[in-house]
Amino acid sequence: MSPSQLPATATAAREALRTQTIELPSWAFGNSGTRFKVFSQPGGPRDPYEKIADAAQVHRYTGVAPRVSLHIPWDLVDDYGALRRHAEDLGVSIGTVNSNTFQDDDYMLGSLCHPDPVVRRKAVDAHLRCLDVMGHTGSRDLKIWLADGLNYPGQDDLRARQDRLAEGLAEIYAALEPHQRIVLEYKFFEPSFYSTDVPDWGTSLLHCMALGDQAMVVLDTGHHAPGTNIEFIVAQLLRVGRLGAFDFNSRFYADDDLIAGAADPFQLFRIMHEIISADALQPDSGVNFMLDQCHNIEPKIPGQIRSVMNVQEATAKALLVDRSALRAAQEAGDVLGAHGVLMDAYNTDARPLLADLRTEQGLDPDPMRAYAASGYAERIAAERVGGSQAGWGA
C-alpha cells in the first residue's frame, strides 16, 4: 500500500495529523532515575522556567507539542502569571496541573486515603492549591495520581480507604470551575507493593461517576498488569464518555516510563486505532494526549522529540487504515482478511507522509537532526552553570 494507492485515506490522514497536539510533562526535562541512582545530565533545567524553555524546543521542531503540563510542588513559582507569559513568549501554553501528595513525610502512609483525618485535610488542601494555580495558568485539567496504597496485607482497611478517597475527591470536585475537570489516574503498583488505592480503570471510573460529569479517567499506558489489553480499555472508556487523558510511555515490565512506542510500537498503533475509530483525535473530543516519561539515561529533549514522533507515526498509520475494507471483512467474519487490513496500515512506512507534512508547515522534515544541529544542547550546557538541577524532588 503506497500513499499513491490510497489518495483519499492519505489526504484525510494528513488533515487529521495537522490538528493533532501532544502535551509535554515539565518533569521529563528534569532529572529522573530509579531508586538505585538518578544520573544528571549537562544543561539540565534548574527551575520551571527553564523546563518550559526546553519543552518549547520540542514544539519548535515537531510543531505538535504546544502545551506543557506542571507538577505541583515540583513546579512551584511565585508568580504563575509570569510563568504563563514566559510560556506564551516561547510559543507554548501551560496545560494540565498535576498534584503531588507523596513527598512530605506526612504522606508516608497515604494522602487522601490516610487513616488520619489531619493528613487527609492536608492532602485536600494541596489539591485546592492546585486549583488556585490553575486559575492563574488557565489550565482546564487537574490530574490526580495518588501514591496511596499499602505494602502489607492488613496494614489498613481496603474498603475504608475507598470511602476516604471518595470523600476527599468530592471536596476537591466541589471546588472546580464549570470549565475545569478532575482527571483521575490509576496505577497497578508502585510506590506501594501490596495494593494501590486506585489500581485499575474500574476503580477510577467508579470514583469519576460518583463525582459527576467533570471527572474523567486518565489512562497511563504503563500502569497495567502484564498482558492487559489496553486498547480495549481505551475503547470502553470512550464508549462511556469517560476517557479524559492519556499518559503515554512504554513498558516492558513495570512502570518503566520509556519513550512512547519504544517497547511495543504495535500496541501504540492499536491504541491510536481505537482513538481514530471513535473519532477522538479531534481537539474537542475531551481526550488530552500527553506524554509521561522518564529519560533516565538518554538526553531529555531528544527523548521527548522522539516520543512525539512515535505518537505521530502511530497516529498516521491508524489514520491509513482502510476502514471500509476493515468493516466489510469484519462483518463477513473474515478473520485473516480483517486482520490483514489492519496490518497493511501498520506495515506502511508513515515517515514520508509526516516528513512531507512538516515541510509543508515550514519545519525540518527530520526533527531529531534539526534539534541536534541547532546547538541548543551545547548552549544550555554552557549557560546553566550554578544552581541545582531540577529533579523529582523539586
Add this chain to the structure above:
Amino acid sequence: MSPSQLPATATAAREALRTQTIELPSWAFGNSGTRFKVFSQPGGPRDPYEKIADAAQVHRYTGVAPRVSLHIPWDLVDDYGALRRHAEDLGVSIGTVNSNTFQDDDYMLGSLCHPDPVVRRKAVDAHLRCLDVMGHTGSRDLKIWLADGLNYPGQDDLRARQDRLAEGLAEIYAALEPHQRIVLEYKFFEPSFYSTDVPDWGTSLLHCMALGDQAMVVLDTGHHAPGTNIEFIVAQLLRVGRLGAFDFNSRFYADDDLIAGAADPFQLFRIMHEIISADALQPDSGVNFMLDQCHNIEPKIPGQIRSVMNVQEATAKALLVDRSALRAAQEAGDVLGAHGVLMDAYNTDARPLLADLRTEQGLDPDPMRAYAASGYAERIAAERVGGSQAGWGA
C-alpha cells in the same frame, strides 16, 4: 494465639462457620482436561443425575455443600422437575444455572457479540431457555460467562461488540423474574487470545449497572492478569453492592482451575477476610460462594471435598482475626502491628476448630478419610459400566 486465648472470637467464628454454604459445579464431576488430553477416570458420571449423586457425596461428608450448579447444555435433561426431586432426595438442591454458548460451530466468532445478528439471536434464545430451566429448578441465578472474544487485532470492532453485548444482555435481563438475577462473569483470556469481550470486573460492572439491580458481577479467582490484587476487587464490589458470586479455584499461571486454596492459600484467606469485614458471609448477603474447578488428574469427589475444606479453613482463619486489635493498629499507623494481627490469624491452625464443628454436627472430623472409607468410589467404578462419561462436551 490459641483458641483458649480468643474465646469470644472463636465462638463467633464457630457460629458463622455453621451457616456457611458452598455451591458445587456439576461439571467438576465429569471429565475435564486440557487441549492436549482429557483423561477419564473410573466411575465417572454419565449423566446429570449421576453428577448430582456425586455432588451429594461432597455434602454428605462436609455438611456445607448443599447446592449443585448446572451447565446448560451439558446438563440438559428431559424433565428438570425430576432432576430437582432427584437432588432433593439426595439432600441437595439445584443452584445456579450456567449458560454455554461456545460449543456450537455457529459460535466460533462469538455469541452475544457476534457480528451476525442471526447468531446473536440464537445466543439470546439459548439464555432464555436457561431461564426456562431455572423456572423448573427453582434457581435464582443465571450465570453468564461468554467465550466471546478475538484472536487477532482487527478481527472485529471492539466497541461494536460491547454494544451488541449490551443489547443481548438487556433482552435476557428483561425476561428475569423479580427474584432472579443475572450474574456476569469476566475473564482475562481464553479461549480467545487477543481480547475477550468481558475481560475485567470494570466491564462486567458497567454492563450490570446498565442492566439494573438484578445484575451482579461474578468473580472467578482464576480470571485475572498476573499480580492482580483480587481481594481489592472483592472489597470494591462489596462496597458498591455488586458482588454476586464467586467461582473459587486456584491458579499459578492462567485459568488453571486447580483446587481452591492449593496455589496460594494466603490469597484465599485475604479474600475471605474482605468477605468477613463486609459481613458478607451470611446467607442473605447476596454473595454465592461457588467452586469452579477442573480435576484433570486427581479423583473428582475427593478433589471437591478438599476444595470445600480449604475454603472452610480460609474462612475460619478470617473469622479468627482480632478485628478490634486490627483496627486499633491500622488507625495508629502501626504497619507491622496491623500486619501482625492479620498474620496471627492466618498462622493459626484452623483444622481443630473445624474438626470439632463437624463432630458436633454428627460428621466425621476428617471428611477425606471418611469418604475414602465409604466405598463409594469403588461402588461407582463397578456400577457405572456402559454409556459414556460426561465431560465438557456433554
Add this chain to the structure above:
Amino acid sequence: MSPSQLPATATAAREALRTQTIELPSWAFGNSGTRFKVFSQPGGPRDPYEKIADAAQVHRYTGVAPRVSLHIPWDLVDDYGALRRHAEDLGVSIGTVNSNTFQDDDYMLGSLCHPDPVVRRKAVDAHLRCLDVMGHTGSRDLKIWLADGLNYPGQDDLRARQDRLAEGLAEIYAALEPHQRIVLEYKFFEPSFYSTDVPDWGTSLLHCMALGDQAMVVLDTGHHAPGTNIEFIVAQLLRVGRLGAFDFNSRFYADDDLIAGAADPFQLFRIMHEIISADALQPDSGVNFMLDQCHNIEPKIPGQIRSVMNVQEATAKALLVDRSALRAAQEAGDVLGAHGVLMDAYNTDARPLLADLRTEQGLDPDPMRAYAASGYAERIAAERVGGSQAGWGA
C-alpha cells in the same frame, strides 16, 4: 531510510532472503482448538498425506517453506518411504520428527519423568520409534517436548524427576546416528499448572550439555513467562552454540499459538536481529526455523502463508539494519542514536523488497492473493468428503 539510500544493505538482504527456509508443522493443517472447543473447517486433511499436500501449497506460493515436520503418533503411517516420496513429489521434504508422549492414559502423571519405571520405559521406547521413523524420512532432528509436570505442590519430587529425565534422555541420545540431533523444547506451563519438568532454557540447556554435542535447545516463542526478553535468550544460546531450532508463533497471554508476528511484530524483528547479528540465518548454522501454531478460527493454509510472510518481513527488516552505524552509535554510548538505527530498519516497509524477490523467483508477489485465487481451498472442501479430519488426537 529508503532502499535507494541503502544499496549495499538491500543487496545483501536480498541475497540472504533467497537462502532462508522455514519449516512447517504438519499439525497446523489439522484441526486444533482449546479445551472449550475444537472447530472444524471445510476441507480439513484426513491423514498425513493430505497434511503434506496442504503444506506444499504454502511452499508453492511463498517459495521458502520446503520442509514439513511430523508429529508421532499423529502422523503415523504404514510406509514412511511412501510418505517421503509423496512429499518429494509435491516439492517438499520431511523435516523434524516430534515425539508425543502425552496422549496415552499411562502418561497422565508424566512420561520420561513418571515415578513408575514401566511408564518411563514406554516413553523411551516411543522416542526410539521416532528415531526409526527418522531413518525412513531422512530427518535430522528429533524434537522432544514433554507434557510432563505437576499440578500440585508435593505431587511428586521435583529433583527426582530431573534425574529420571536425564536418564531417559541419555538412553534416547545413545541411539542417535552421528548426523542426528535431539532438540529439547522447554515450556513455562501447560498442560501442567504447578510445574513443568523442562520449564526454561536453563533446564533444557543443562540436559543438552549433559547429553553431548548432538543435543540442542528449542526455543518456542510462546513458552515464556510474561515479560521475558526472548531475544536475549536467542543471543545467549547462539553464543554458547546450543540454539537448535525455533518454534515460531505469537502470544499475548499464555501459549496462544497465534500466527508468528501477529501479537508483537517488533519482538519478532528483535529476535531476527539477533539471528542476523550472529550470522545464524545461513542454512549451515544449525538453527532450524520452524512454525508451531494453531489456527483455531482462521483457515489453516492462509494462516501458514501469512506466518511465513511475517517471518520473512521480520527477517528482511533485520537484514536492513545499518550495522556499522549501529555499532558506531553503541560504542559511542549514544543511546538514542543506536536505538534509532535499529528502529529505522524496523520502520521500513519491507514488503516491496519481498514482492520483488518473489517476482524474481517466478512467484506471485502476493502469496495470500495467489493462493486465494488458486481454487485449492474450494477443491479440497469438495473433494475431502468422508473420513474424519485430522486433529490433535490423530
Add this chain to the structure above:
Amino acid sequence: MSPSQLPATATAAREALRTQTIELPSWAFGNSGTRFKVFSQPGGPRDPYEKIADAAQVHRYTGVAPRVSLHIPWDLVDDYGALRRHAEDLGVSIGTVNSNTFQDDDYMLGSLCHPDPVVRRKAVDAHLRCLDVMGHTGSRDLKIWLADGLNYPGQDDLRARQDRLAEGLAEIYAALEPHQRIVLEYKFFEPSFYSTDVPDWGTSLLHCMALGDQAMVVLDTGHHAPGTNIEFIVAQLLRVGRLGAFDFNSRFYADDDLIAGAADPFQLFRIMHEIISADALQPDSGVNFMLDQCHNIEPKIPGQIRSVMNVQEATAKALLVDRSALRAAQEAGDVLGAHGVLMDAYNTDARPLLADLRTEQGLDPDPMRAYAASGYAERIAAERVGGSQAGWGA
C-alpha cells in the same frame, strides 16, 4: 497433626532449627524507598558501625542471625579490622561483601558490560577492592549483582555484553583466595527496563560454570518473572551443586523487597521444602541464607526480626513434612494424598515449636515483643542526633 503426634519428626525439626542461621544485610537498617520518595525514620544509623549495632539487636532477640553482610561502597570504613572487632564485640560477624558498581556517573551505561574498556577496568578494580575488604573482614563470599543492562532495543549489543561480562568476571575470579567464592546474582529487570545482563538463573549459571568451582548462583526470591516456579530453580541449582546463596524477600509485583514470607508464605515454605529435601540447611551445604529487603515504611529492626521469624517458621514447617508418607504417596501416583502430606505440614502452626526452642535457648519466646520492650528504639532515636542517616546513597 499436633507435635505430640509427630514426635520423631518434631525432634529432628528442633535439632535442625538449632543449627539454622540467617545473614542480615547492613543496608536493611539504613533508609530505603522508591524513586518517588525515601522516608527517614527516627534513630536511623549514620555509619556502618551503627548498622552493625542494629543488626546485632536482631540476633540478640532471635538467636539465629549472627552475620551481617556489607555493601561496598555504602559500608566503606577506614579500618575493617576495627569494624570486624566491633561486630564481634556485639556477638555477630561480618558475612558476605556486596559490590556496588551502579552509583558512579561512569556506570550509567553499565559496569562490567560497559562498551568502554575504561569503565570496565574501573568496575573490575572496584571488585578487586572488595576482595581486599574481604581479606580484612574474613568474609568468604563476594556477591556480585550488576545493575548493568539496557533501556532500549539496539542500545548496545546483547551478545558482546555477555563476552565483556565473562572477561571481567574471569579477572575477578582469578584473584579469589582458595576459600573464597564469587556468588553471582541474577535479576529479571530494574534498574534497566529492556534487558539486564544477568537476567535469569541460566545466565548466572553459565558464567559460574565458565569460571570454576568457586562460583555459585545467588537466588534472590524477588528477581523473577511473574509466575516463575522458584522452588524448581532451587531444586535444579542444588542438583547441579551451584546454589550459593539466597536473598530472601517478598514480592507481589516486581522487586518489591518486602519482608520475607509476607506476600506468599506458602512459596517460602515450598522453597524451604526443597532445601530440606536436599539436606541443604546444614551449615556446610554451601548455601548462605540471607535477607535482602527494604523496609520503606516500617521500622527496620522489627522488620528484620519479623523476616527472620518468617524464615524460621517456613523452615520449621518444611522440617515437619512426613517425608516417608510423602514419598509413598508420590510413588503410588496418589496426587491428592501426596499434596495432602505437604499441606498437613504447612497448615501446622509452627509458632509453639519455635517459642519452645527460644525459651530453651534462654531467649524470649516472642522476639518482637521483647525487642519492643527493650527500649532500644527509643534509645537510638534519642542518641543518634546529628550526622546524616545512612541510605542507599551512602
